[in-house]
Amino acid sequence: MRTVEEITTTIRTGLGEIPCDLKLKNVRLVNVFSREIYPTDIYVKGKRIVSIEPGIELQAEETIDCHGQFACPGLIDAHMHFETTMLSPEALSNIIVPNGTLTICADLMEIANVAGEAGLKAMVGNMENLPMRLLLEVPSRVPTAPGLETTGAILGPKEVREIMGWPEAISLGELDPSKILFVKSEYIQKIAETLAKRKIVNGHAIGRMGQELNVYASSGIFDDHETVRVEEMIARLRVGMKVFIREGSTERNLDALVKGALRNHCNLDNICFCTDDKHPNEIAEEGHINYNVRRSQELGMEAVDALRIATVNAAKHFRLEDEFGSVTPGRLADILIVPSLEEMKPSKVFFEGRLVAEEGKMVKKTEVPSYPEWIKDTVHLKNPITAASFRVASRKKSGETTVRVIDMIDRQIINKLLIHTLPVKDGFIERDVENDVLKLAVVERYGKTGGVGVGFVRGFRLASGALAFSTSHDHHNIVSIGVDDTSMAAAVNELARIHGGCSVAKDGKVIASMPLVLGGLMSDKDADVVMKEIEEMNRKAASLGCPMQAPFMALSFISLPTVPELGLTDMGLIDVLNHKLIPVEIED
Amino acid sequence: MRTVEEITTTIRTGLGEIPCDLKLKNVRLVNVFSREIYPTDIYVKGKRIVSIEPGIELQAEETIDCHGQFACPGLIDAHMHFETTMLSPEALSNIIVPNGTLTICADLMEIANVAGEAGLKAMVGNMENLPMRLLLEVPSRVPTAPGLETTGAILGPKEVREIMGWPEAISLGELDPSKILFVKSEYIQKIAETLAKRKIVNGHAIGRMGQELNVYASSGIFDDHETVRVEEMIARLRVGMKVFIREGSTERNLDALVKGALRNHCNLDNICFCTDDKHPNEIAEEGHINYNVRRSQELGMEAVDALRIATVNAAKHFRLEDEFGSVTPGRLADILIVPSLEEMKPSKVFFEGRLVAEEGKMVKKTEVPSYPEWIKDTVHLKNPITAASFRVASRKKSGETTVRVIDMIDRQIINKLLIHTLPVKDGFIERDVENDVLKLAVVERYGKTGGVGVGFVRGFRLASGALAFSTSHDHHNIVSIGVDDTSMAAAVNELARIHGGCSVAKDGKVIASMPLVLGGLMSDKDADVVMKEIEEMNRKAASLGCPMQAPFMALSFISLPTVPELGLTDMGLIDVLNHKLIPVEIED
Numbered sequence A, B: 001m002r003t004v005e006e007i008t009t010t011i012r013t014g015l016g017e018i019p020c021d022l023k024l025k026n027v028r029l030v031n032v033f034s035r036e037i038y039p040t041d042i043y044v045k046g047k048r049i050v051s052i053e054p055g056i057e058l059q060a061e062e063t064i065d066c067h068g069q070f071a072c073p074g075l076i077d078a079h080m081h082f083e084t085t086m087l088s089p090e091a092l093s094n095i096i097v098p099n100g101t102l103t104i105c106a107d108l109m110e111i112a113n114v115a116g117e118a119g120l121k122a123m124v125g126n127m128e129n130l131p132m133r134l135l136l137e138v139p140s141r142v143p144t145a146p147g148l149e150t151t152g153a154i155l156g157p158k159e160v161r162e163i164m165g166w167p168e169a170i171s172l173g174e175l176d177p178s179k180i181l182f183v184k185s186e187y188i189q190k191i192a193e194t195l196a197k198r199k200i201v202n203g204h205a206i207g208r209m210g211q212e213l214n215v216y217a218s219s220g221i222f223d224d225h226e227t228v229r230v231e232e233m234i235a236r237l238r239v240g241m242k243v244f245i246r247e248g249s250t251e252r253n254l255d256a257l258v259k260g261a262l263r264n265h266c267n268l269d270n271i272c273f274c275t276d277d278k279h280p281n282e283i284a285e286e287g288h289i290n291y292n293v294r295r296s297q298e299l300g301m302e303a304v305d306a307l308r309i310a311t312v313n314a315a316k317h318f319r320l321e322d323e324f325g326s327v328t329p330g331r332l333a334d335i336l337i338v339p340s341l342e343e344m345k346p347s348k349v350f351f352e353g354r355l356v357a358e359e360g361k362m363v364k365k366t367e368v369p370s371y372p373e374w375i376k377d378t379v380h381l382k383n384p385i386t387a388a389s390f391r392v393a394s395r396k397k398s399g400e401t402t403v404r405v406i407d408m409i410d411r412q413i414i415n416k417l418l419i420h421t422l423p424v425k426d427g428f429i430e431r432d433v434e435n436d437v438l439k440l441a442v443v444e445r446y447g448k449t450g451g452v453g454v455g456f457v458r459g460f461r462l463a464s465g466a467l468a469f470s471t472s473h474d475h476h477n478i479v480s481i482g483v484d485d486t487s488m489a490a491a492v493n494e495l496a497r498i499h500g501g502c503s504v505a506k507d508g509k510v511i512a513s514m515p516l517v518l519g520g521l522m523s524d525k526d527a528d529v530v531m532k533e534i535e536e537m538n539r540k541a542a543s544l545g546c547p548m549q550a551p552f553m554a555l556s557f558i559s560l561p562t563v564p565e566l567g568l569t570d571m572g573l574i575d576v577l578n579h580k581l582i583p584v585e586i587e588d
Helices: A004-014 A089-099 A109-123 A157-164 A177-181 A185-196 A210-218 A230-238 A254-263 A280-286 A289-298 A303-310 A312-317 A485-497 A527-543 A551-558 B004-014 B089-099 B109-123 B157-164 B177-181 B185-196 B210-218 B230-238 B254-263 B280-286 B289-298 B303-310 B312-317 B485-497 B527-543 B551-558
Strands: A020-031 A036-045 A048-051 A060-065 A070-073 A075-080 A101-106 A133-138 A169-175 A200-203 A242-246 A271-274 A335-338 A348-351 A354-358 A399-408 A415-425 A437-443 A452-458 A466-469 A478-482 A501-506 A509-515 A566-569 A572-575 B020-031 B036-045 B048-051 B060-065 B070-073 B075-080 B101-106 B133-138 B169-175 B200-203 B242-246 B271-274 B335-338 B348-351 B354-358 B399-408 B415-425 B437-443 B452-458 B466-469 B478-482 B501-506 B509-515 B566-569 B572-575
Touching (some): A004 B185, A036 A303, A048 B210, A075 A271, A101 A312, A133 A157, A185 B004, A415 A566, A452 A572, A485 A501, B089 B354, B109 B133, B109 B157, B169 B177, B185 B200, B230 B242, B242 B254, B271 B289, B399 B551, B399 B566, B415 B452, B437 B485, B485 B501, B485 B509, B509 B527, B527 B551
Parallel strands (some): A075 A101, A399 A452, B020 B070, B133 B169
Antiparallel strands (some): A335 A348, A437 A452, A437 A478, A466 A501, A501 A509, B399 B415, B437 B478, B501 B509
């Protein structure tokens, strides 16, 4: 928010009483407010834009001749989670800022499940040094599956009210439709608290249509980033919800929705862009929100419209258009200098008036600061983990028994129920490695209950050893898969030793591990290092026979207790549709 | 704002667990959010819209078959003052609600100058009984001309901060450009207080262009309702300001700006409608915001766009689109049933789910409630007013002298300086009735100083008697014009007797008066009565020889100390451009 001093300085500078800091001379301004592109100069003082008036002359400390390049507002990612990139906000900034993304609206539900309000505070604690703006969509589901999982923290209506008062808090994060359709009063309280602060409520309306969608919207939910089909987009706009067109790593909705929006002459003002989850290597390859802008043009959208969607629309949606989202007087000087709108690769990136990136590289890499010690120490095993921790008792002494197996559907976050027959030995159910039915375990890691949920899974095709990961949606206990219990114990214990991360074990010994010390979710290293480390971990997993491209990501989703049909938590196997614990072994 | 109970009831009704109150069957919905018109049914529970989904069946207490008529959101007047209509909000509602205006964003600067925070409180004090929504643009200039006029109250930054916290307060009202261009810190403080509350700042950018406009916008001002020319509209959109297209009684900007917006393909999302000042008789004749919608279509705009401008655009601008501005689930059920979009005459008007008007008439007239006694007692003369109060002393004993005269420009709020020679008798300057140079006086009426400013004016063409009025912009002392001092005294004293209003005197005797007891500005009677009364007053003024159509309105603006070149306040004659008091008589 602007102080009296800041407003006064901006005015006096515009009046010529004080020199500007910066003149961006000879730009073609992409004015997303008036929907025009025209030549002018831009004057900046401190963090603010002073003037965009063509043909005037103000004094400036520094003048940069842009030789007719385009000047666009900094891009906005209207919804994303960054913990899953394994990067700190600082490391992330080093790869997205050169692509022109200067505002991220982040739902930090992962760190909130680990460390609650304190975790969120730690994430927004170093904002002065960040070359981008980190805004908070306050997580609405901490925990996601109350009563069925142990989390590090809980955010109830009281905590949400408190956090919603922070200046960084802009909305209530992706509220699950089932909370509305089953009339859960705790979540309705969170909505009311948010609206009372004149902030907005983000949706998460996967597949919902018709009257269900009307009911969902009627509760005060204003947007959806889970829109996949054109009919869904139109349905959401009709009930008064904005559509965030998502282009992430696995969910790629842009082509279909941009084409549909153009074909159906949709009101583009109610559309924003987001990535939701986009992995560092893909950002490095194709870009971030600038990819959305580029691709939308390839699909036939005018550049100024693609840029409106990528900038001012999100600023308006979050009621922050007085602060950013357009290159207009008084707004923060988030400005991209771009040689070609088709390519959308900024030659210069200014964040709040400061040059932060040039020609795809940071002017100065953002260093990961020293995070508080406690956030690097969030992995605690209440009881020692041994091979015996992963035993699954049978009602039988020997022979065979029928069990419920989680069946992974490749590249989709859907975990089906598979009925399978497994051998029983000495009263315990064994794996069927030949048919790829391996053990899956979720180990409580907040030092609270010591619970270990054990089940069976098909789809990873490991031939030996075990993997473990302290990112396990959304509770983020340790999830492990293995061909033998001793390797699983080694992999899990390694994560306790390194304060979270991922590990690979073979023959009962750890053969590789990668620390993610920030809440057990994120690295405190830079993006380049993290990308190399995860590649190496993937290679090590492959050496166990796993053919998957991203086995750890698959592992982080495979036990989800909220996605049909089967889940697994530290409490045990979950019947997702009936929202209850069920036994692994099927009664005869 | 929605309560938990309200959200819960809306959801449960949508789920079919509770019956709806109302079903509007068989409408053609003008969906201003998706920019479409299509057939459906609308379900309402309490004040809220439950569902607009076509083809579903919910139980409802009452069903109204709309036989394919259009359903539109209630209209919004984005900027207006209603004190100048002489009507209370209740009386005003009886003429605008049947025209479909259900939200007024009112800058109540007149009552604020009279009675400050308490006056504003009294105006928004009876909202439960009002069949429309009264929102407050918190007046930024109380007083308008500090140091040059006596007002009943002052609203400094402290008071603005306080009032901005009220739920009815949505913005800081029309901030004068000179306050920014002369860097007045008090007003910058008011801006900062407003932005800190996530509310917005309304502009008043008369004629400003180029760098001045950039400086003005850079202070955080987001809109302008004083836009007259197409180039001005484009300039405002370029600097990130919304344009409120104004169609009032005297200022009629709609035709030019709508045509210009269409011709220049302006982004219509950044445009709203307002009336600023529209008189009851004109509202009765041609309508209110529905006139703007109708006329815009005649000029070639699509109905759905004209309605977007008249509804959801203003709701978004004021960051209240979660509450009203579209017929979408969860929003307040402000719904117009309209047989023809071209004519925009609602057959039924629902405000917050309640039928309030039908076929151009209120279902039940809103009664003016009993306002607090103190607000009906705001006119106090500190000293007795007699003919002698209006004497203008000369340096000469007799003969002639040269004076500064306020020269009225017919139908424009511009008061020019005229140099004229007047007779001097017994040391006092006399009128020149033959040449229409009459006396003008402003009498302090808050019982504070007893000041009487006296000058000369040309343009009213009174042949005898005097007029007085307790509405005198923006300080609202008593202004009087007269052919003889005795009649002026009689007219002024009458206003003290009737607690404000307007009066006509002849030969030293009052021949007519009309009380405006609410702050000396507004009547506590209904619109019909007020319209008849003012017509009668205008007739009486005509009987004195005044040929003007609206002499009292002219009188209320003739002494304005903020409009070039000459003004008059209770302190004396004002040199507007140099912002100082000057003598009536010119030195030789």
